[in-house]
Amino acid sequence: MATGVAAWLPFARAAAIGWMPVANCPMPIAPRDNSKRQDELIILNVSGRRFQTWRTTLDRYPDTLLGSSEKDFFYNEETKEYFFDRDPDAFRSILNFYRTGKLHYPRHECISAYDEELTFFGIIPEIIGDCCYEEYKDRKRENLERLQDDQEENKDMKMPNMNFRETMWRAFENPHTSTMALVFYYVTGFFIAISVITNVVETVPCGSTANQKDMPCGERYTVAFFCMDTACVMIFTVEYLMRLFAAPSRYRFMRSVMSIIDVVAILPYYIGLVMTNNEDVSGAFVTLRVFRVFRIFKFSRHSQGLRILGYTLKSCASELGFLLFSLTMAIIIFATVMFYAEKGSSSSKFTSIPASFWYTIVTMTTLGYGDMVPKTIAGKIFGSICSLSGVLVIALPVPVIVSNFSRIYHQNQRADKRRAQKKARLARIRIAKSGSANAFLQSKHNGLLNELLELTGTEEDEHKLTKSISLLESQHHHLLHCLEKTTAHEFVDEQIFEQNCLETALQTFPSGSPSMSDHDSPVGGCCGRRGKKNNPLPNASLLTAHPIPTHQGPLQELSAIHIQSSDPLSHTASRSNLNLKTGDSSKINCKGGRITTAIISLPTPPALTPDGDGLHGPPQRRPPPPPGNPPPPSIQTTTSSAGINIVKVSAL
């Protein structure tokens, strides 16, 4: 039932009184309205803008969010209103749908945003009224085409495990993927050009020899041309067979247009080989040579413009058909008229209606060769009508074709532009993503700092260091930390990872860098106390901007962490590369490359002069350092040979 007229239902029911006197059977019992709810005003708070409507308005469409009990999920008890965190502007049209029964699409709205809103509120877009439906569909189609382009480009990305066949196919389809493919592309293009030029030059008269008159080059240098033709056909055959081999679906490949062109290009040669000296079919043989010109269509693989043209013609098939049909009609009409008009005049060239076709076509397309001209007055009158109407008939469908071509061409332009922009976009996105990974590593480091400061009880420093890390972030980091504990491996930054790989490969011997006692990871004592199996891994992985050629030893202890600090003077620069939020980092007192504790390699506040207790925090978390370690935990600027302070932190 049309819900818009729901308000008139009581009227219709009341008017049913009119049937009662004539009814023979007793009437059924009326349904009771058990929910004696008064119609009440509902307040819908959409991002601050309050909409009010009657409850019954919303109940008209019970299969949407607002009309069903689903809106209870959004009910705010304190303010007694329904709160939606959505776009209030888009909500207007949605609420109007409930009020009027018609859904309109606001033209200034982005199509995907609008779609999302509709999905959120459970309204299917097909309900959009006729006034706005076409626009909606057009915009949606455009958007989908755009997204389709993007998806197709993604397929360009190399998949990890491609066998030889797939690699070859990819190389054929996208020449820019590898050098070999590019070379192949240009070579085939060159040979197509050679073949076409050969075909053309073959027919040029090459100058006469002594005893014979002008003959075309093809007959003069038969052998040379034959060799060239053979070479080209060889190349084309090899290319076709390779494509056939590499195609993922051979049947589909064989049916595709390009492969048909390929076949048509090389077939005449082979047919010619087969029936060389058969006089009967030499006529057909000559005809076959015509098909060699189809080789020029092979260029469409090399030229995007050609492909666009072909695509346009295919997509305008109906318009072209109409053009053809109307032209044919006009030609027949005018040819008939001209024939009968010129029948009377003597020596008229209009010998038959089909003969007049030629005149009509030439006139309608405004060519006007002049080989056939009307001589009678009637003929001239009709001839002029013919040329005028020709212009009209041709001019009408052409703009449609042109606009189609323009649309497709611009789409391609857009695709190219998007492809170019995509690289920059992806690079920026990658930086942002790596920023989040680094954020975790950074927070680990900061967590350590925090712990340390807590231990030493320097209140003001602790406040300085408390990064305003949001709850969400800290929870996310906790999650990543739990994953680390599960797998007993740690996240490290790419640089450190590569260095570690280098070290394990190089296997250098240890230098005299001091190794400090360890400290357990204080960041979030998740998963309780250390398990017996999992060695505690120190968490501080501090980097510097300079990938320093390490003199330090190999990874003797599995969980040793190498902390490198750069030259003290340059630490400010290096700190800034640590993705630290600069506000907080500057507060850390950067004074010389003083290594006071094992954890923090880089400049730590001088207040953190070590004391034995400082290193060992609350006993339940930090086991005491092994006795064998070198005693002085504080190292003042142990400048090793390269001015680099390298601290080794080993785990227990």
Next chain:
Amino acid sequence: MLDFGILNRGVAKCLSLFAKLLPIFISVIENPSFKKCKFTKPLAGIYELELSAVRHRPEGLEQLEAQTRFSRKELQILYRGFKNECPSGVVNEETFKDIYSQFFPQGDASTYAHFLFNAFDTDHNGSVSFEDFVMGLSILLRGTVQEKLNWAFNLYDINKDGYITKEEMLDIMKAIYDMMGKCTYPVLKEETPRQHVEVFFQKMDKNKDGVVTIDEFIDCCQNDENIMRSMHLFENVL
């Protein structure tokens, strides 16, 4: 002058030719592959997709309140987040993988997300509705330790046959290690997941029959302090 006999014969021939060609012509035009020629309707497939877009409305708040251990407010919060990410009301596997992968930028979380999806999708219909989602969460956040261990067992038991085999555990372990990504310290080796699985089986498989049953699993976990403590880790997530 025209010979009408010839004319008649000609017309008859034309008509018969036309009659012969017509069915071929019609069959060509009506051939669906001809209609769906790529250049005329590139997006024909998309229109069908739209119609089948699934829209799902969850049960009422009261019923969900009764079935899960969440309060009304918590359910509201959960639903808002859920609906924000999936306006249509259901999560399919692709979306689930996307969402989950965003939390682990360094590694590849899709395999593990696949197993998680199967664990949440209790009726195995390929999509996770809000009810599935909230039931799962209710167990994980508000359930007893027994229920949580049950859920974990269910997660590990990929084919849901009541036994965890080494292969299943290896798949799960590889998926977990995949989430770490490449840049780890120490460097992840090929046999690390396998070794981890060995350790796991040594601990859990009491009767050494090569599979872990639910009872062995629960028994063993209840005797392990670490595990018991970690079960209570996420209780105040909401």
